Amino acid sequence: xxxxxxxxxxxxxxxxxxxxxxxxxxxxxxxxxxxxxxxxxxxxxxxxxxxxxxxxxxxxxxxxxxxxxxxxxxxxxxxxxxxxxxxxxxxxxxxxxxxxxxxxxxxxxxxxxxxxxxxxxxxxxxxxxxxxxxxxxxxxxxxxxxxxxxxxxxxxxxxxxxxxxxxxxxxxxxxxxxxxxxxxxxxxxxxxxxxxxxxxxxxxxxxxxxxxxxxxxxxxxxxxxxxxxxxxxxxxxxxxxxxxxxxxxxxxxxxxxxxxxxxxxxxxxxxxxxxxxxxxxxxxxxxxxxxxxxx
Amino acid sequence: xxxxxxxxxxxxxxxxxxxxxxxxxxxxxxxxxxxxxxxxxxxxxxxxxxxxxxxxxxxxxxxxxxxxxxxxxxxxxxxxxxxxxxxxxxxxxxxxxxxxxxxxxxxxxxxxxxxxxxxxxxxxxxxxxxxxxxxxxxxxxxxxxxxxxxxxxxxxxxxxxxxxxxxxxxxxxxxxxxxxxxxxxxxxxxxxxxxxxxxxxxxxxxxxxxxxxxxxxxxxxxxxxxxxxxxxxxxxxxxxxxxxxxxxxxxxxxxxxx
Numbered sequence: 001x002x003x004x005x006x007x008x009x010x011x012x013x014x015x016x017x018x019x020x021x022x023x024x025x026x027x028x029x030x031x032x033x034x035x036x037x038x039x040x041x042x043x044x045x046x047x048x049x050x051x052x053x054x055x056x057x058x059x060x061x062x063x064x065x066x067x068x069x070x071x072x073x074x075x076x077x078x079x080x081x082x083x084x085x086x087x088x089x090x091x092x093x094x095x096x097x098x099x100x101x102x103x104x105x106x107x108x109x110x111x112x113x114x115x116x117x118x119x120x121x122x123x124x125x126x127x128x129x130x131x132x133x134x135x136x137x138x139x140x141x142x143x144x145x146x147x148x149x150x151x152x153x154x155x156x157x158x159x160x161x162x163x164x165x166x167x168x169x170x171x172x173x174x175x176x177x178x179x180x181x182x183x184x185x186x187x188x189x190x191x192x193x194x195x196x197x198x199x200x201x202x203x204x205x206x207x208x209x210x211x212x213x214x215x216x217x218x219x220x221x222x223x224x225x226x227x228x229x230x231x232x233x234x235x236x237x238x239x240x241x242x243x244x245x246x247x248x249x250x251x252x253x254x255x256x257x258x259x260x261x262x263x264x265x266x267x268x269x270x271x272x273x274x275x276x277x278x279x280x281x282x283x284x285x286x287x288x289x290x291x292x293x294x295x
Numbered sequence: 296x297x298x299x300x301x302x303x304x305x306x307x308x309x310x311x312x313x314x315x316x317x318x319x320x321x322x323x324x325x326x327x328x329x330x331x332x333x334x335x336x337x338x339x340x341x342x343x344x345x346x347x348x349x350x351x352x353x354x355x356x357x358x359x360x361x362x363x364x365x366x367x368x369x370x371x372x373x374x375x376x377x378x379x380x381x382x383x384x385x386x387x388x389x390x391x392x393x394x395x396x397x398x399x400x401x402x403x404x405x406x407x408x409x410x411x412x413x414x415x416x417x418x419x420x421x422x423x424x425x426x427x428x429x430x431x432x433x434x435x436x437x438x439x440x441x442x443x444x445x446x447x448x449x450x451x452x453x454x455x456x457x458x459x460x461x462x463x464x465x466x467x468x469x470x471x472x473x474x475x476x477x478x479x480x481x482x483x484x485x486x487x488x489x490x491x492x493x494x495x496x497x498x499x500x501x502x503x504x505x506x507x508x509x510x511x512x513x514x515x516x517x518x519x520x521x522x523x524x525x526x527x528x529x530x531x532x533x534x535x536x537x538x539x540x541x542x543x544x545x546x547x548x549x550x551x552x553x
Binding site for chain 2: 192197199200201210211214215217289293
């Protein structure tokens with residue numbers, strides 16, 4: 001930013017505005033104006049950001065601890081943080097937690113990968129060719145508004161209660177959404193970029209590969225991140241009904257024996273997994289699309 | 296100036312259908328000689344940018360014929376390099392890769408692409424920034440790379456659509472001088488769209504004033520200022536007179552239309 005006073009289109013501001021501003025300050029010690037923390041454009045450094053978000057987590061746990069310590073809610077319904085921690089540690093030591101985690105992670109990774117591998121090419125084609133848009137877009141839009149939850153009984157009838165049913169639920173929940181999100185990303189590729197390809201006599205297929213795909217890649221990556229967040233919910237849904245292993249299954253079993261500590265522990269682990277996968281995607285995106293940053 | 300490089304005969308163009316059909320260009324006759332630098336000027340809505348995109352082949356024309364180097368324009372082609380108004384460098388490629396991108400599309404080998412890209416970066420004075428990504432380049436630098444890219448595969452013609460429109464006044468001046476320099480070295484035919492009359496007079500051999508509703512050619516003004524032109528020429532009385540002639544032609548036209 002330039003040091004001289006300018007308005008937001010870069011023209012110098014009238015001198016009197018400048019004078020009025022400076023007359024409020026003592027002339028002897030001109031100091032830098034500090035922006036208030038609660039100003040819309042104020043940025044904070046990463047250390048301060050981390051500190052604030054950590055405090056928020058600590059406060060959350062303290063509130064939980066306070067409620068249980070004051071015995072506002074019966075421990076049977078809301079166990080204390082220590083109780084949940086002990087329970088989780090025991091499950092981890094016994095290997096149960098890791099088994100459940102392993103199965104669930106495989107299910108979500110496999111289905112999400114499958115959904116992406118199908119949604120990205122299809123979304124790109126729909127976003128690029130009007131004919132395919134007409135053929136697929138309204139249909140997919142229709143399907144994606146059908147509640148995935150309602151498909152659970154149907155999928156069980158279709159493919160049984162084995163692994164494919166879990167994949168199918170996660171796939172149903174992400175594929176249609178992601179396809180339309182990818183289509184939208186592709187439609188936002190600047191027309192001029194495609195015209196550059198045309199003036200170079202590139203073929204349509206080459207334009208799709210060399211211009212449309214790389215140009216929309218950062219936005220597609222963001223869409224994938226959002227869909228992965230949803231996929232976690234579909235995973236647990238699939239495991240709550242008709243499963244014999246996995247995070248969601250353990251939660252259902254725990255409910256039967258009134259083990260609220262296990263339920264809460266597993267829900268927290270799921271939350272952490274979601275947070276970790278999201279941050280990982282964010283980090284990968286930053287690395288892959290480093291060219292977007294100004295230096 | 297002997298052979299004609301670009302010939303437009305009775306070119307017309309409409310947008311929309313039925314009652315809402317809107318005629319944007321009508322009966323355009325225009326000829327550009329080999330190595331001639333011609334600017335299109337006119338009030339907004341006169342269809343000057345549309346006319347350029349018809350020549351580039353990015354839009355189809357409804358009537359008449361457009362010929363480049365004797366063959367009919369039936370779509371975009373590498374015989375016409377285009378510099379767009381908006382920045383069109385691929386953000387995921389650095390400056391050199393952006394030029395190589397075009398060269399590879401034009402069928403050059405990897406080694407040749409790198410060599411030619413470096414030559415053209417030098418031509419526009421950006422050898423130092425070869426590795427920089429578009430997000431790290433200023434607006435003027437981005438357009439310089441875009442010009443280098445459009446020239447790199449040796450088109451017969453360069454088509455420029457308000458290429459300096461988004462730049463500040465000082466950068467714009469530098470770019471005009473750079474373009475004149477490059478043009479004097481390369482010797483190629485240029486069709487240049489601008490709304491800046493001074494820019495048009497400074498750069499061109501001939502300024503074509505367009506009228507509107509529908510877009511048509513109103514007047515052609517020959518700019519017989521000597522070359523090579525230096526920026527000082529803009530202060531001369533001859534320049535002022537030509538500037539005035541073009542300006543009053545646009546104003547008359549605007550008065551007629553309103």
